Amino acid sequence: MKQSAAAVTLKGITKRFPGLVANDSIDFELKKGEIHALLGENGAGKSTLMNILFGLYQPDEGEIWVNGNKTVIEGAGKAIDLGIGMVHQHFKLVQPFTVAENIVLGNEPRKFGTFVNYKQANDKVRSISERYALKVDPQVRIKDITVGMQQRVEILKTLYRGAEILIFDEPTAVLTVQEIEELIGILRNLAAEGKSIILITHKLKEVMALADSVTVIRRGKVVRTVTTKETNEQQLAELMVGRDVNFQAVKTKKEPGELIVSVDNLTMKGEENKLVLNGVAFDIRAGEILGIAGVDGNGQSELVQAITGMRKASGGSVKLHGKEMINKTPRQMSVAGVSHIPEDRHKHGMVLDFTLSENMVLDTYFDPQFGKNGFIDYKAIDTLANQLVTEFDVRSSGIQAKARSLSGGNQQKAIIARELWKNPSLLIAVQPTRGLDIGAIEYVHKRLIEARDAGKAILLVSFELDELYALSDRIAVMYEGKIMGYADADQRDDKQLGLMMAGNSAAKQPTKGGR
C-alpha cells in the first residue's frame, strides 16, 4: 500500500479567513514523480492551499497525508522534515545575504558547534547546483542578481534540504521568456529525477507543456481534476473562469494619427556613471501602441521613469505634442497628459492604507473639481470613485475599503480606471497584467485596445511576448539601454525577437519609428 501511496493527499481541507472561505473542503492528490498544475483565478485559494501544505497556515478542517502517512504540519520546519519544499510567489530571500547564506540558512554546516562553516557551505551549494544544472555563484549577494537567478536560489534551497515534493507558486510570473524556458527545462529535469511537483500558474500554455495533471480551483472549491492529455487550453480556461474566454484581444487595423510623443537621444546615468539609457529614440502617434520588449534590466524601467519625470535623465529630449518636456516633474508630466500604470502597483501605484476612493485621485486630487481654496471635497471624490468602480468593475467591500484589502487584480483595475479617467494623450503601461488571471488579463487587454482606438498613444512595456504581440502596433526591442531595433508586430517571429533581446542588432537597424 505504502509503495504506491501518493506523495501528497489532501482531504477536505478548509481554511477560513475573516469574511471568506479561502479553501472549501478541498481534496487533492499529488502522485509520485508527476507534475501537477494548480489552476484558478486570482483569489481562488491556490496559495492558501499550498501554504497549508507547507505548514505556514493551519487548516480549520481536513487531513494531510504525506507519503501515505497522516501528518499535522505545524510549521515550515516540519514540512521540510517531510521533504516538502516550496518556491513562493514572492521570494523568501534575504537580500543582503549571499546565495550560499540564503541556501544554508536554518541548516548551516558548522565548525566548533556554532560557527558557520562558510567554505563547506559554498562547496555544498556548488555541488548541488552542478548536479541539477542550476548554475549560481554561491558568493554573490542576492540583491546583485537577477530575478531569474534568485529563483534558482529558491529552488536550490529546497534541493539542499533534500525536498522530494516541490511546490512552485507562480514561478513564471516574474521571469523573462528565456528564463521561463530555462525553468521549464529545470522542472522537467527535476521530474525526471523522481521529484513530485505542484505548479501554480496562470499560463495555460505552460500547464499544457509541463503538467501531467491539472486541478482547477474556483472560489475555494475544486472544480475538476483532469490529465493534460484529455483537455485543452480552452476547456481549462472555461473551468477556471466559468465562462468563455477570448485569448486573443480583438484588435482592428488602424492608421495612427498625429504625433504625440517624440523621444530623442535620451540618456541616463546610473550607479558609477554607467549609462542605463544610451540614446533611446522613438515616436508614438495617436491611436498607436508601441510595445517595448527586452530582458528585464535593460533600461525599460529607467526609460519609463525618465518619461514620467520620476527620475532625472542626463540628456536628450522628450517632446509631448511638440513641446520639450525633458526632466519635468512627475506632476508636470501628469498634468501635460501622461498617464502611468506603474510596474509595481504596491509600491508606486497605490497608497495601500488609503481608501479605494482616496486612491482614485492619487494624481488628480489637486484638480479644482475636487475642491478649492486648498480644501478637498471628499464627496466629489467619492462620486468619481463610485462611478469608476462601477464602470471598471472594481470589486471590493466598498469605496471606503483600504486599498490593501483589494485583490491584486482589482487593484490593477482600479489603477487602470484612474489612469484612463485622466483622459491622457500618452498612456504608459508597464507590465499591466503581471500576476493577473486570464479573466483579468482579458479585461485589461480590452481596455488598453479601447484606449488606443480612442486615439491615445500607448507605450507598453512587457516581458510577455504574447501580450506584446496581442496589443502592439509596433514592437521595439531594448538592450543595454538602447533600442536594438523593431520587430514585426504582425508576423510573429520569436527567434528573431530573441536574438535582438540578446543584443544582436543584425536583425534590423534601429529606426526612429513612424511608418
Next chain:
Amino acid sequence: MNALEILGQLINVTLVFSTALIFTGLGGLFSERSGVINIGLEGLMVSGAFAAAVITDYAIQAGYEESAPWIGLVGASIFGVLFALLHAVSTITFKADQTIVGVVINILAAGIAIYLTKSLYEGSGQTTTLTHVFNKWEIPYLSDIPFFGEAFFKAYPTTYVVILLVIISYIVLYKTHFGLRLRAVGEYPSSADTVGISVTKYRYIGVLLSGALAGLGGATITLTTTSNFAHNTISGQGFIAIAAVIFGKWNPLGVAGAAIFFGFAQAIRNFAQLFEWSQQIPTEFFYMLPYVLTLVVLVGAVGRSAAPGSLGEPYDPAKR
C-alpha cells in the same frame, strides 16, 4: 601637561562616558537586528541603574563588600531582562506597535524605579551613596606605557568587559549560526520562517538581550560614576545609544565607534574648560558641543542607512 598627556587623559575620560553607551548600544543592536525597534533603551537603562544601586547596597549591607558591584551588575541585567520581557511579550506575541511599547517602557521603568526608590529609602528620591563601587583597574606594566597606559589601561572593569563584548558580539553576529539566523529574522522574517527558523524565538532572544545589555549600561553609570540612583541618573543616554545604533549602522564595531564618538564629545567639553581662552566662551556653547558635533558628523556622513529590512514590523505570516 603636554599635548600627548592631554590626549591620553581625554581618551581615558572618553571611555568612561562611552562604556555605558556601548553596552546599551549593543543591546539596541541585538534587538533591532532581530527586527524589533527598541525606543525603550532609556527605560531599560533606568531599570539597570536602579537595580544596580539597590542590589549593590543590599550586598554591601550583607557584608559582600568587595563583590557587591559585581552582584549589582548581574542584578541589573536581570532587571533589564524583566522589563524587556514586557516589551517582547507585547510586541512579539501580541504584535503591539514597537514604538509605542518602547515609549511605555520608558514611562514605566522611570515610574517604577523612582516609586520603589521612595518606598525603599524612606521617601527619599535617591538611593544612598554606595560605599563600594568599581574602581579603575590599572593593568600592571601596560598602564605605565606613556600615553597608551593612561588612555587605555587605567579604566573601569566595565570598560574592559564592554570591549570584550563588542568583539564577542561581532563574532556572534557575523560568524555563528545564531547570528546568521538573527540577522535573517530581522531582515526578512518570512525567509527565516519558511526554512523552519522560529521568528518568535529569535526575536525574544534579541529583545531580552537588549534588556540585559541596556541594564548593564545603566548599572555602569551607577557603579562607576554616580554611586547612587536618582531620578536623573539616566537622562537621555538611552536615546543617545539609539543614535549610536543608527549611526553605527547596526554593526557592533560601528556602534562602539559611534558611542566612543559621543563619549569623546562629552569629554572634550570638560577639557575645553581648562584653558584660559575658554573663559571667554559662554558655557552653554560647551554644553551644546557634543550634540552639535554629532549633528555635523551625521550631516557629513551621507550614505544609505543600513537598517534591518523588517525593523518595526510585527511578523505575521498571514499578512500579505
Next chain:
Amino acid sequence: MDKVKGIADKTFNKTSFLVPLVAIILGLLCGAIAMLAGGFDPILAYQSLLKKLFGSPYDMGEAIRAITPLLFTGTAVAFAFRTGLFNIGVEGQFMMGMTGATVIGITLDLPWYLHAPLAIIVGALCGGLWAALTGYLKAVRGVNEVISSIMLNWVALYLSNYIIRAFFVAKGQQKSDPIQESALVSIGWLSDAMDHARMHWGTVIALLGIGVFYIILWRTKQGYELRAVGQSPDAALYAGINVNRTIVKSMFISGLFAGLAGVFETLGVFGYQTMLAAPWGYGFDGIAVALLGGNTPIGVLLGAILFGGLSYGSAGMSFGAGVPPELVRIVIGSIIFFIASHGIVKFFIKPFLGRRADKRKEAI
C-alpha cells in the same frame, strides 16, 4: 462561534472605545496593586487624586492649565506621526517657542493687540523652524529624524539658556526680566473666577489647534499630500508630490504646535523664562498623549485630559495619602501598554464578552 469571534474582533479593533476604557481600568488597577505593595491605601489615594482635580475651582483651573501644553505637544507628535515622522524633538521646539515669545515679549513695546499676537506668531515660528531643520536634514541629507531631533533638543535647551542669560537676565537674577503686560495672554476675569488659577488663551488656541490638526490632514490638499507621503513615499513620488518638501512642511507644522506649547507657558503661565538644567518633559509627555489618543484629534484631546489630569492630581495623592507622585506614571504607562497590546486586553475581557454574545445569539 465564528459570529462571536466576529463581534469580538469588531469590538476590539483599535478605534473602538472599549479598549481604551478597559485599558484605563486595568491601568488604575496596576496602580492600585503597586500602592498596596508599597503599603499605601489605594482607595484613599484615588479619592485624594479626584479631590485634587475637582475639589475647588482653583484646582480645576490649574488642571486645565496643566493639560493645555499637553494638548499642543500631543497634537504636534500625532501630526508628525500621521505623516510618517517620529517627532521626538517636540521638547526642543517647545523651548524655542518659549524663547521666541520671551524675546518678543520683553524687547518690543507695542499695543496689546499687536504685541501678544506677534509674540505668539514669532514663538510658533521658532518652534516650527527648529522642527523644519530636522525635516530638512532628513529630506536632503537623509539624517534620521529621531537622532537629529534628540540632538536638537539639547541644543535648543542650551541655546535658550544662553539667550536668556546673555541678554535678558537682570543683575542678580536667574530668570528673565518680566514680559511686558501687553504681551501676556492670561484671562484675568476667568482667573479671578477660579480663585487665581492661571487661566490663559492658550487653552482655547490649543483646542482650536486640535481642530486645525483634523482639518489640515483630512480636509485639505496639503493634508492629502502629507498623509500620502506618510503612508507611502514611493506612491507619493509617483503621484507627483514633492516628497522632500512635504517632509519639511510636515515637521514645520508639527513644530508650530510644539512651539505654541512653549509660547503659552511663557505668555500665559509665567510671564518670564528661567534657565533650565533639563528639558521640561512636555515634549516627551506629548508622545505619550499622542499614543494614548491613537494619533487622532479626539484621541489627543482625551489623552491630554487623562494624562494632564492624572499628573496634576498626583500632587493630591501625595498630599492626602502619602503616595509618591511617580505612581501616576506607572498608571499612565500601564494604560498605554494595554491600549497598545489590545490583544492582552482582549484576553482579559473575552470570557465576559463571549457570554454576552452568546446571550444575544439566544435572543435571536
Next chain:
Amino acid sequence: GGGSKTNNGASGTNASASPEASAAPEESAAAGAKLKIGMVTDVGGVNDKSFNQSAWEGLQKVTKDTGSETKYLESKGDADMEPNLRAFVSEKYDMTWGVGFLFQDAMGKVAKDNPDSKFGIIDSAVDAPNVVSVNFAANEGSFLVGVVAGLTTKSNKIGFVGGMEIPSVTVFEAGFNAGVKAVNPDAKISRNYTGEFGKPDLGKAAAAVMYNDGVDVIFQVAGGTGNGVFNEATARKKAGQDVWVIGVDKDQSIEFGNEVTLTSMLKGVEAAIYQVSTDLINGKWEGGKSVVLGLKDGAVGLPENNPNISEDIMKKVEEYKQQIISGSLVVPTEVK
C-alpha cells in the same frame, strides 16, 4: 543607610506619618502652640543633599521640638510651585516655606492673594507683609574656604565646579576666588560649570579632568553633581593621590568622610528655617522681614570641627572672618 523598607513618609508627612495615624498629634504632649507648617521644594526634591534637604531637616527638628505638624510637597516643574503653595494655604497651614530662588514670583502672587496666610522664602526676597525672606551671604563664607584652599594647595592649582552658571552659584565663586587671591595670588583657579545640579557623572568627569591637570583642591557648588566630585576624589585618595574637596551647604564630611573633605562652606538653611518657624510658634514672627544672613549671624562659614586644617590656617581664617564681620573687608558678590 538605605535598604530598610518603610511605607510612610513618602510625602514627608512627619508628625502624622501615615494617614491612619492622623490622630497622633492630638495625643503627643503639647510644647507651645502646635501649628501646621508646610514646605514646597523646587525640582531638586527633598533629598537633594543640599538646601532642600537642609530645609526639611530644619522642619523635622521643629516637629521634634514642638510637636507641630510639618509636611512637604515636591515640585515636578516650575509650574507646580504655585499650586503646591496654594495647596498648603487651602489646607489652612499656618505657614508655608518656599525653598529656592525660583519661588519668588509664585510666592509673591500667592502671598498677595492670601494676606491672612504666612510664608517664608529661602534664597530670594518677596516684598509682602506676610512673607519672611531669608538670604545668605554665601560670598562671605566662600571667601573663608577660599582662604583655606589657597593655603592648602601644594600645586598652586585650585578648582571650582559649579552647577549652572547663575547668580546663586556665581556668588560662591566670587567669594571663593577673592579668598584664594587674598592669601595666594599666584594660584591658578580652573572653573567648570557643568550646567546641571543633579548629575554626578558630569561632576565626576569635571573633577577628573581638573585633578589630572594637577589641581589638588576643588570647591564644589553643584548639588548632586558635586557628589561626583567627591566620588572622584575618594577613588583617587584610595589610589594614593593627595586631593581634596570642599563641600557646600552642609558639612559634607559627614557623608563623604574626612579623607577627602577638606572642609565645607555651610549655609545655615536648617537653622534659619528652624529659627523663623519657632518664632512663629512662639508668637515672635515678624512678617515682611527680609534678612541677609552672613558671617556675623553665624549662618555661613566653616563647620566647627576641621580636622584637616592646620592651626595656622585656621588662624588666618579667623582673621579674615573678623575683618569681614567688622566690615573692613568687603567680599565681592560677582566674578570679575
